[in-house]
Amino acid sequence: MKVHHLQKIHPVTSFHLRAGQWDARRQIQVESRHGYVLSGQIMNRMACSARTHFRPILGVARLATAKTPCNAPVPRRSLFVSRPLRDLQPPNGYRPWQHLPLLKDNTTSEYSWIIPERFNVGAACLDVHCELPQSASRTAIIQLSDGSHSQSESGVEYLKRTFSFGDLRSLSDAFCTMLLEAQWAQDTDLAVKGSASAVLLPQTYLTPVAHLSFLRLGVITVPLSPLFGPEALATRLSAARCRTLVTNSEGLERVRQAAQEGGLEELRVVFVIRGGDKDPLLDPAAEGRPAASSLKLVSPLLEVLSRPEDTFKVVDLHDELAAHAGTQFTPRETRSDDPAIVIFTSGTTGPPKGALHAHRVLLGHLPGVAFPQEGMPKPGDVFWTPADWSWIGGLLDVLLPALHWGVPVVARDRGGRFDPEEALRVVQYAGVTNGFVPPTALKMLRAHFPLSSPDGGAEPLVHMRSIGSGGEQVGREVVQWSKGVLGCGVNEFYGQTECNLVLGNGGGLPPVLPGWTGTPIPGHVVDVVRLVDDRNESNTGEEQVGQRCVVCAEEEEGQIAVRYPDPVMFLGYLDNPKATENKFATCSSGHKWLLTGDLGVKGSGNAQGYFRFVSRDDDVITYAGYRIGPSEIETALHHHPDVHLSAVVGVADPLKMRTEIIKACVVLGQGTPDSDINANKAKEIARWVGERVAAFEKPKVVEFRRNLPTTTTGKILRRTLKNSGSHQVAEMARLGRTTMSGEEIGDADVIFVWAEDGAVKGA
Template sequence: MLRRAETYDALYGGFRWDIPERYNMGVDVCDRWAAREPDRLALTFVEKDGSIRDYSYGDLKRLSNRLANLLADKGVARGDRIGILLPQAAETAFGHIAAHKLGAISIPLFMLFGEEALEYRLANSGAKAVITNADGAAKLAQIRDRLPELAHVFTIDGARQGTLDLHSEMAGQSEEFQPVDTAADDPAVIIYTSGTTGQPKGALHAHRVLLGHLPGVEMSHDFLPREGDRIWTPADWAWIGGLLDVLMPALHHGVPVVAHRFEKFTGEAAFQFLQDHKIRNAFLPPTALKMMRQVESPEKRWKISMRSVASGGETLGAELLDWGRRVFGVTINEFYGQTECNMIVSSCGAIMDARPGIMGRAVPGHRLAIVSDGGEELQTGELGNIAVRRPDPVMFLGYWNNEAATDAKFAGDWLLTGDTGIRDEDGWIRFVGRDDDVITSAGYRIGPGEIEDCLIGHPAVKMAGVVGKPDRQRTEIVKAYVVLADGIAPGENLAREIQSWVKTRLSAHEYPREVAFVDALPMTTTGKIIRRELREQAKRELEGK
């Protein structure tokens, strides 16, 4: 979708959206290629034992058509919701494709969700069918009687009590299916937000959301697609980062997607995977990068040939960027977005030098600004809300059955991301933090990301989370919760050394006045630090609890 340019200004200024009125995401990522090159490689699935199963676009079309026919026979119709409770798997891919070709709405669901999380999402969405495996079926069995709208559960690994064997049921279905004629604005997928405050909300997206993602995906991968590209991510396809930042855009572009279910993700396993499967492009969340960074001398132990590495979710700093250049041979491109409006900011090493601690610039096609709570655009250098102007193809249609929350997401025509930032005179946007993550200390407003990045640069630090702890004199002080590298013992001397490390590298007002050593940090299922829990812990410490 992007035309290659030599400068950012030329790239942004020369871009125009071309969104067709009639458009179906499933047809786009599958049938379009199957008609032109049915034998073209679409998916490579690596089993636990290392065996490989390849799927062509022709395979995906046949499988998704059989599934669409099966769902239709079971009474699933246009607009019905279909939960897909699976890890990275071929069935995950053709499950979404079938739902979209049927005109139904797919709901990606994370395998590690507990019964309560699943019950809320399936009840809230009114899901009529779920495609899962034995593990998912066991959880659903405990809540099925509280989900009256859930009519069918299909399992990919054989029938269980109360489920149908997906593949056996598909076997008797036709490989021919006439996709539903959908508009680009018709609903296609509900992705539930992380739900760090209150119950998660279902962000309803239209078929056009894929087209809206393409400029950001292409920019963050230094102009994807290129000859020889081959992409992988450890991010689960149940999240927007795996599904719409990798799987669907790659299928759209004809770039082979390599998939694998790690029983346990480690840095060593990731490097081995990159080498063994000749990965050229990767989306690596910050947590994965930090784990890989703990591996000693990877550039000497593995032969990898990366063309692009993208990361999003948290701001990367100089330490990780420098490490990435040395190990991957490319600049890690940062991107930014959220479930409601994703891939709207990115860097692009092919045409502009990265700026540590700064996410990037507006992706072509998206109008961004820093605005007040009331939606007034602020001046360059002012701290405010990172906002996106509507209409925008990547923007959600609204929260499922929650008009009040949808209205609250906007200030006029500006979608408020809930994140604060600063834009400089060149349009670079520095992420400061979530509204409630910003630390106010002695009159300073301090973002935790830069401090966390500085902390992990210390050789003794493996992971770090930074929050504000209430303080009578300063309003808040900076407190750091630190996970130490293997073999490092905590102690007061090390705490002082870490404090000095930050003070001399950042500033005196940003160093952590308190350092606590912990075994692990609270993390979301997408690998982000849950600072809210750390803030609550800091308050409990203050109260002596």
């Protein structure tokens, strides 16, 4: 797979064109200060039309082109085509690579990436849409809130507010100007290029404003889940060395709790948004009014947000946006390889690791979004996901690609829980056509809205165009149900935080093959490899450095791996070069591979070219679409005064809704009598953990043990705990019980087992 930077494709002549300047020799006119080309005659080289319009990408208008005779067609490879194509229909049917930063060689069917040397995610998602008035007025965010402004067909009332791309950019301009001035920042520059800032918000219109503002400034943005507890927040804010944070009042209180424990010395300012009816931009009267005008209605808060014990400044974000309304900001120029986003992993083998991604990660995601979403973008597309925008699935599988393409995104804060009835109402009311819905959510929808007609003859409840899903296997039954109830099937995809959306199925790809995850998304080279212990010298006579691997044969189980380089691939882990090095291996051909840590096989015969995900190759727990590492939960358990030893594992969900549920195996300290070990004690420990980690990381099962099984070297035998735990909860579910004693289980090492009602009993 080739990865081209724009200036490196041919021997080139690089030149600058200013806005409005015309170069007759190349038949190109630059009309934008933000992009390579806004409009130009490309003769007949592009299939879409003889007169093709290109959207801008970044700061300075710069074009690299081959030396061609006067009036000759501009070589196709000399242009990076990246633009909202919602209302552009290729005449010969859908050919996905024409919408994407890919070139296809029709003779070899191979793809090449076209990655510009300079690229900025914020400019690509905001500024590109605001060059022309008709583009700036397009809807970017559809915010649904509780209220009486609107009413859906089901009778449930919503407050609906739409924000255009022009609205988002005016808010972002005010935000960026505020950070640059920051007179109250105590002599601290909050907008240093390459520094980090965090966003701790649910699905709201201000979430993309905050992320894209940081990115336009060249600041690294760090998305954080609203479900994180104080300890989880402290770990991530400290690791990323965040200087600023954007959050709401609930997030502020958790950050204050985290600061009490120390470790947030670099956090200087916390911006707090106004929620609900306190937000003037969500007032029903504001619908149709530019955001800049609504900001003028913002009045200063009467309450004082800062407290004497705060180690950081607390600022009302709406007040500051109002004070800087009407200002303009030009995005800073960034290279495509410059750091842009830090997304923390699940912490499988230790504390959560910060995966650092470059600005190019957005371009690398586009094929993996377009194919499972059946050729997005298309006219009328409206995108929504119930997943938090703080995860790579919500942020880079939905929000940023949609904004890049000009597709409206629905924002609905669901309060940290998934409600099937609410989800269907959102789809109906907002006119959602495309969705990213995690497998657990699909299974909950299926349980709540079963097929009314087994033969599928009944009319679907909604008519969606496409649904993508990933994180765990969906299953054939769910796909068939989705067609009958949601109006379309489900396209699965595969990836991880470090290298996302590399396998899948969908528009333009080979047909879905039951039992197989899919084929490589165009642009990515995926294979199955096996690590080898080979420290011998390479064929070149030079000593081989790092891990070595060999490519597996068809049907041979090994690690799923992605060939380096790849624009969707991370730059590395924050302050962890050893973990970064261990993430890669080199084979005898010289190719470097990113190791996913997941086991899989590649097919043969009729399944040739397909890949199947087999299992996790580590201790990660797959719960409701989340990948959860045990380390952070075990740390919280160890802080409990009564806990001596603990191990956290995932056990099979007996209700078959969430793949696995979290089980905490606990050895209490000496002096705790067996009579004190009961359901109340288990609930108290589970509650203790839930208050310190993310809500979805709270254990659903607590097992009190006399000791933990270990190897001769002292390593905990997690597989033993996992297998016995799965048997225990299955038996408890069969009996309809939430507690069992060690005698009933028949294990002398087990004292008592407790499970939440929802873990072993159906709703």
